[in-house]
Amino acid sequence: EAQVTQNPRYLITVTGKKLTVTCSQNMNHEYMSWYRQDPGLGLRQIYYSMNVEVTDKGDVPEGYKVSRKEKRNFPLILESPSPNQTSLYFCASSLSFASGEQYFGPGTRLTVT
């Protein structure tokens, strides 16, 4: 089944404790992206990747890191999480940036206390 998977689905952590949210797709998609969704602010792009080893900042990259060493995986790293990073996070992928039709993962609900 073609899908985007994310782990964990739910996470409660404390300020400053490094964490990684994994994202994997099995559709051989080139473009991958991370979003956060907050009430009243909608979906905002954190980082995106056009292809392996090519990543760039979105609108809200502060406090996040990413890497794209393999085509299928695009982990999101929070080196020192803070309470303002409490949010719902989505990973998405599309065949290419040109195609634009994104498929979203199930989401990760992160709470930082």
Add this chain to the structure above:
Amino acid sequence: QKEVEQNSGPLSVPEGAIASLNCTYSDRGSQSFFWYRQYSGKSPELIMFIYSNGDKEDGRFTAQLNKASQYVSLLIRDSQPSDSATYLCAVKAGNQFYFGTGTSLTVIP
């Protein structure tokens, strides 16, 4: 800052009616336009995309694009209770995607 604006609603329509959802965007260089549906507690799901001015129909859904007015709309004909969800408008501009905050639609049986 590129902006995508939607009326947050809620929009309520009776079953069988036409639901009309609207979206405006600020960047005239925007290339492609997408509508996603998001059920409560779920991830966004792509339902329509449109690249050129005019209308594009897919089943009960019609997307309309007017680049001169920087306006995108989604019409849902014969609305069903299962269409009750939040609808997100998204725009591709530069190397990024920009989303509106969504319009909540309720279809009343």
